[in-house]
Amino acid sequence: MKAFVINKYSKNGGLQLAEMPVPEVKDNDVLVDVYAAGVNLLDSKIKTGEFKLILPYKMPLILGHDVAGVIVKVGKKVKKFKISDEVYARPADYRIGTFAEFIAIDENDVALKPKNLSMEEAASIPLVALTAWQVLVEKAQIKEGQKVFIQAGSGGVGTIAIQLAKHFGAIVATTASAKSFDLLNELGTDLIIDYKNSDFENRLNNYDVVLNSQDQKTLEKSLEILKSGGKLISISGPPTPDFAKEINAPWFVKMILSLLSFGIRKKAKNKNVEYSFLFMKANGDQLDKLTQLIESGKIKPVLDKVFPFEKTNEALAHVESGRSKGKVVIRIK
Numbered sequence: 299m300k301a302f303v304i305n306k307y308s309k310n311g312g313l314q315l316a317e318m319p320v321p322e323v324k325d326n327d328v329l330v331d332v333y334a335a336g337v338n339l340l341d342s343k344i345k346t347g348e349f350k351l352i353l354p355y356k357m358p359l360i361l362g363h364d365v366a367g368v369i370v371k372v373g374k375k376v377k378k379f380k381i382s383d384e385v386y387a388r389p390a391d392y393r394i395g396t397f398a399e400f401i402a403i404d405e406n407d408v409a410l411k412p413k414n415l416s417m418e419e420a421a422s423i424p425l426v427a428l429t430a431w432q433v434l435v436e437k438a439q440i441k442e443g444q445k446v447f448i449q450a451g452s453g454g455v456g457t458i459a460i461q462l463a464k465h466f467g468a469i470v471a472t473t474a475s476a477k478s479f480d481l482l483n484e485l486g487t488d489l490i491i492d493y494k495n496s497d498f499e500n501r502l503n504n505y506d507v508v509l510n511s512q513d514q515k516t517l518e519k520s521l522e523i524l525k526s527g528g529k530l531i532s533i534s535g536p537p538t539p540d541f542a543k544e545i546n547a548p549w550f551v552k553m554i555l556s557l558l559s560f561g562i563r564k565k566a567k568n569k570n571v572e573y574s575f576l577f578m579k580a581n582g583d584q585l586d587k588l589t590q591l592i593e594s595g596k597i598k599p600v601l602d603k604v605f606p607f608e609k610t611n612e613a614l615a616h617v618e619s620g621r622s623k624g625k626v627v628i629r630i631k
């Protein structure tokens with residue numbers, strides 16, 4: 299099968315188009331004929347080696363963390379799915395590889411594709427929507443009336459996180475540049491701050507939850523807007539020793555993460571704010587819940603651009619530009 303791979307970590311080079319074997323289907327796996335694949339910054343971060351401490355991959359590696367497609371084979375123990383089901387998924391770490399014609403995925407990480415979405419729309423959902431769910435529902439346990447600040451509302455995570463927070467009755471503030479204001483109003487955002495000419499830390503206070511997806515400076519400023527007992531959840535680092543424990547990282551990784559996060563953990567403690575780092579996980583059951591919200595119109599995909607398979611490198615470069623509005627998707631079939 300055709301696939302886009304890396305043979306080594308590299309900051310500059312693109313992905314190579316290669317001929318790879320169709321993946322082996324284990325007992326609990328489904329083999330998916332890939333119709334569309336979502337592109338994420340994580341693909342780029344893995345390509346450059348930025349994640350090699352946390353996710354040490356073997357080469358050659360097929361990149362790609364989001365898929366929508368059709369099941370063409372099922373493992374002996376698969377219970378939930380059958381051949382010809384239309385599905386979508388964020389395959390688990392170490393089993394990624396959606397920039398390819400086929401991928402084998404554990405059935406527990408898969409869900410039926412929302413009926414009202416095209417393959418391209420469905421492929422835009424899993425990684426960012428599971429991230430939003432795991433931050434807002436699992437970790438923050440947001441409640442009606444709580445104030446939530448979601449940075450970069452026009453991004454892949456932001457567009458879905460805003461809709462999810464609104465569904466749970468939160469009051470949502472976000473940052474964006476002026477060209478995205480219409481989109482963010484449509485998504486139901488309560489307060490939009492133009493990050494290019496206004497400082498959010500001077501406009502927001504007494505917040506319950508912050509979803510941080512930006513740099514260290516933004517992370518520290520986010521502390522200022524939280525109330526005592528509030529939650530600062532970062533998806534862009536720095537990871538904590540708790541996270542190292544969660545992924546069973548070796549002692550030296552735990553030590554490095556402890557040093558990297560020392561400053562923010564100390565500042566958060568002084569303010570009585572809970573700081574945590576979250577790295578999203580594959581989860582078919584949560585994806586099923588998101589499917590219900592999508593089919594009932596509560597959450598809509600936001601697509602920036604669809605690229606053909608042969609332009610996978612252009613798609614990745616577009617995401618790396620940091621300017622996409624919603625998601626970038628590759629059409630494979």
Ligand SMILES: NC(=O)c1ccc[n+]([C@@H]2O[C@H](COP(=O)([O-])OP(=O)(O)OC[C@H]3O[C@@H](n4cnc5c(N)ncnc54)[C@H](OP(=O)(O)O)[C@@H]3O)[C@@H](O)[C@H]2O)c1
Nearest residue numbers: 339450452453454455473475511533576577578620621622
């Ligand atoms: N830990 C996890 O599990 C996890 C999961 C998903 C994502 N992430 C990370 O979270 C970050 C965001 O991911 P994403 O997929 O949402 O990114 P994205 O879609 O590439 O974000 C692009 C958007 O960010 C906006 N933006 C850029 N700089 C901004 C700023 N200073 N303030 C406010 N908005 C800004 C841009 O708007 P303008 O064009 O108007 O500037 C653009 O619409 C990335 O670092 C990603 O790796 C982590």
